Amino acid sequence: MEHSVLGHTRWTFSAGWIPAQSTGREPEYTSRNVLCVLNTSSGDACVRVTVYHEDRDPISPYEILVPASRVRHVRINDLIDPEAVPLGRPYGLVLISDAPIVAQLVYVDTRKNNLAVAMISGVPDVGRRSS
Amino acid sequence: MEHSVLGHTRWTFSAGWIPAQSTGREPEYTSRNVLCVLNTSSGDACVRVTVYHEDRDPISPYEILVPASRVRHVRINDLIDPEAVPLGRPYGLVLISDAPIVAQLVYVDTRKNNLAVAMISGVPDVGRRSS
Amino acid sequence: MEHSVLGHTRWTFSAGWIPAQSTGREPEYTSRNVLCVLNTSSGDACVRVTVYHEDRDPISPYEILVPASRVRHVRINDLIDPEAVPLGRPYGLVLISDAPIVAQLVYVDTRKNNLAVAMISGVPDVGRRSS
Amino acid sequence: MEHSVLGHTRWTFSAGWIPAQSTGREPEYTSRNVLCVLNTSSGDACVRVTVYHEDRDPISPYEILVPASRVRHVRINDLIDPEAVPLGRPYGLVLISDAPIVAQLVYVDTRKNNLAVAMISGVPDVGRRSS
Numbered sequence: 001m002e003h004s005v006l007g008h009t010r011w012t013f014s015a016g017w018i019p020a021q022s023t024g025r026e027p028e029y030t031s032r033n034v035l036c037v038l039n040t041s042s043g044d045a046c047v048r049v050t051v052y053h054e055d056r057d058p059i060s061p062y063e064i065l066v067p068a069s070r071v072r073h074v075r076i077n078d079l080i081d082p083e084a085v086p087l088g089r090p091y092g093l094v095l096i097s098d099a100p101i102v103a104q105l106v107y108v109d110t111r112k113n114n115l116a117v118a119m120i121s122g123v124p125d126v127g128r129r130s131s
Numbered sequence: 132m133e134h135s136v137l138g139h140t141r142w143t144f145s146a147g148w149i150p151a152q153s154t155g156r157e158p159e160y161t162s163r164n165v166l167c168v169l170n171t172s173s174g175d176a177c178v179r180v181t182v183y184h185e186d187r188d189p190i191s192p193y194e195i196l197v198p199a200s201r202v203r204h205v206r207i208n209d210l211i212d213p214e215a216v217p218l219g220r221p222y223g224l225v226l227i228s229d230a231p232i233v234a235q236l237v238y239v240d241t242r243k244n245n246l247a248v249a250m251i252s253g254v255p256d257v258g259r260r261s262s
Numbered sequence: 263m264e265h266s267v268l269g270h271t272r273w274t275f276s277a278g279w280i281p282a283q284s285t286g287r288e289p290e291y292t293s294r295n296v297l298c299v300l301n302t303s304s305g306d307a308c309v310r311v312t313v314y315h316e317d318r319d320p321i322s323p324y325e326i327l328v329p330a331s332r333v334r335h336v337r338i339n340d341l342i343d344p345e346a347v348p349l350g351r352p353y354g355l356v357l358i359s360d361a362p363i364v365a366q367l368v369y370v371d372t373r374k375n376n377l378a379v380a381m382i383s384g385v386p387d388v389g390r391r392s393s
Numbered sequence: 394m395e396h397s398v399l400g401h402t403r404w405t406f407s408a409g410w411i412p413a414q415s416t417g418r419e420p421e422y423t424s425r426n427v428l429c430v431l432n433t434s435s436g437d438a439c440v441r442v443t444v445y446h447e448d449r450d451p452i453s454p455y456e457i458l459v460p461a462s463r464v465r466h467v468r469i470n471d472l473i474d475p476e477a478v479p480l481g482r483p484y485g486l487v488l489i490s491d492a493p494i495v496a497q498l499v500y501v502d503t504r505k506n507n508l509a510v511a512m513i514s515g516v517p518d519v520g521r522r523s524s
Contacts, residue, residue: 005256006141006143006225006256007143007254010268012268012269012300012302012364013300013364013366014298014299014300014333014363014364014365014366015296015298015335015366015367015368015381016298016333017298017335017368024243029243034146036145036146036147036221036223037145038143038144038145038183038223038225040143040183040223040225052300052302052331052332052333053332053333054332054333054334054335055332057331058331069183069188069189070183070184070185070186071145071147071183071184071185071221071222071223072185072221073146073148073185073221090298090333090334090335091333092298092300092302092333092364094268094300094302101145102143102144102145102223102254103145104144104145104146104251104254105146105381106146106148106249107379107381109377109379110243111377112286112291112372112375112376112377113243114243114245114247114376114377114507115240115242115243115245115247116247116376116377116378116379117238117240117247117248117249117379118249118368118379118380118381118511119146119236119238119249119250119251119381120251120366120381120382120383121251121252121254121383123269123364123366123383123386124254125267125268126257126388136518137403137405137487137518138405138516155505160505165408167407167408167409167483167485168407169405169406169407169445169485169487171405171445171485171487200445200450200451201445201446201447201448202407202409202445202446202447202483202484202485203447203483204408204410204447204483232407233405233406233407233485233516234407235406235407235408235513235516236408237408237410237511241505244505245376245505245507245509246502246504246505246507246509247509248500248502248509248510248511249380249511250408250498250500250511250512250513251513252513252514252516255516257519272399274399274400274431274433274495275431275495275497276429276430276431276464276494276495276496276497277427277429277466277497277498277499277512278429278464279429279466279499314431314433314462314463314464315463315464316463316464316465316466317463319462320462352429352464352465352466353464354429354431354433354464354495356399356431356433367512369510369512371508371510373508374417374422374503374506374507374508376507376508378507378508378509378510379510380499380510380511380512381512382497382512382513382514383514385400385495385497385514385517387398387399388519
């Protein structure tokens with residue numbers, strides 16, 4: 001019960017970029033971005049994702065279902081409906097969920113035959129702001 | 132005294148994932164996730180951790196005691212009671228503490244015989260929200 | 263419409279530092295810092311950036327235009343007006359935008375012939391604070 | 394003028410840990426933690442740092458002066474007064490400043506002859522909280 005309100009319903013990322021090359025066997029060493037969503041609420045969360053680009057209109061909705069009391073890690077590389085997210089191009093994400101969630105992003109880069117990993121939290125929307 | 136309210140009592144992470152392989156001698160180069168908790172208050176903090184999975188119910192409580200005015204770094208790999216956290220699988224964390232704490236997570240990956248390190252802050256629960 | 267207020271108008275970073283050496287072909291493997299700005303609003307955002315230094319007065323404004331509903335990734339290395347940001351020196355950033363944005367920074371380091379990547383969110387200014 | 398209130402006066406980190414080994418020439422490739430502080434205000438900031446340990450009382454104050462309108466990057470490895478911060482041991486940080494600042498931490502690890510870099514923001518204290 002005390003978990004039921006953890007998180008926020010809207011999250012934003014501006015640092016999306018998926019390397020177009022990889023070194024090593026798939027899928028373990030495929031360069032990727034992984035969107036990590038935790039739903040601690042007692043109901044399923046339907047997360048509608050909008051992907052922003054630098055040179056064309058945003059694409060939406062990508063829909064991700066995160067069941068109640070579950071975590072889900074989705075490779076952005078695997079989002080193909082309504083269309084694949086281009087590799088090697090900047091993108092941004094907005095997540096709008098019908099239940100509170102927590103969203104973080106993991107960056108994996110194997111272009112150079114070493115592993116580079118970075119992690120970043122989304123920016124939550126914490127309600128009406130005064131500035 | 133002015134330190135006594137630093138932090139929050141509830142923290143959430145969605146990006147948990149521990150590599151199942153390592154390269155190099157243990158424990159220094161073991162791939163791992165390290166949960167880092169700081170308790171600046173004047174009383175001990177009992178932190179109850181719930182681990183969320185992608186395909187089964189969450190497991191809890193893992194209990195971590197952080198003494199007053201101490202920091203504690205706990206390898207998620209070492210959490211075995213009530214049960215070990217599986218390697219190579221997505222997980223999420225909720226921390227509920229009886230005293231304000233600060234929680235950050237460190238990711239160490241030695242699968243490729245190089246070191247990859249990432250750090251991420253937990254998402255604090257900052258009380259009642261308007262959205 | 264529901265996207266129109268996502269983000270904040272003021273963001274700050276203190277961890278800026280661009281490695282002065284690189285290994286590998288340009289521009290893909292050039293060591294760099296990349297400022298990633300997402301504008302989800304329905305109007306263009308004019309972002310005025312101030313660069314802080316350790317030993318002299320801050321330099322401003324660097325102006326970055328982020329069109330409505332677009333993301334933009336700008337290499338700090340490429341900011342040359344009013345003057346280039348020195349490599350191998352600490353710097354900080356303040357962004358002030360006339361529309362709400364989200365700002366994150368990506369660090370890429372190829373000095374050692376491996377890729378090191380880190381990501382960090384800016385610190386948003388969330389309005390008047392009580393402390 | 395509009396910059397004068399950017400940041401917060403209290404910041405906390407729980408993920409401090411400095412590798413005890415390094416590969417490559419000093420000081421460029423010395424494994425380290427770098428505390429990055431930006432002071433955008435019009436007055437100097439005196440930052441008092443308390444270092445928390447896992448097995449003994451916190452040590453303070455380490456004093457860091459950040460002049461008005463300046464950024465300063467301080468290696469934790471270089472903090473020696475009142476005493477050096479041990480390598481290879483968990484530590485936490487509390488910063489209390491007499492002017493608003495922004496604090497981020499950079500982790501550099503060269504133990505494996507590759508560069509691993511991670512970045513993390515401090516957790517700001519945003520005033521009285523309801524939970």
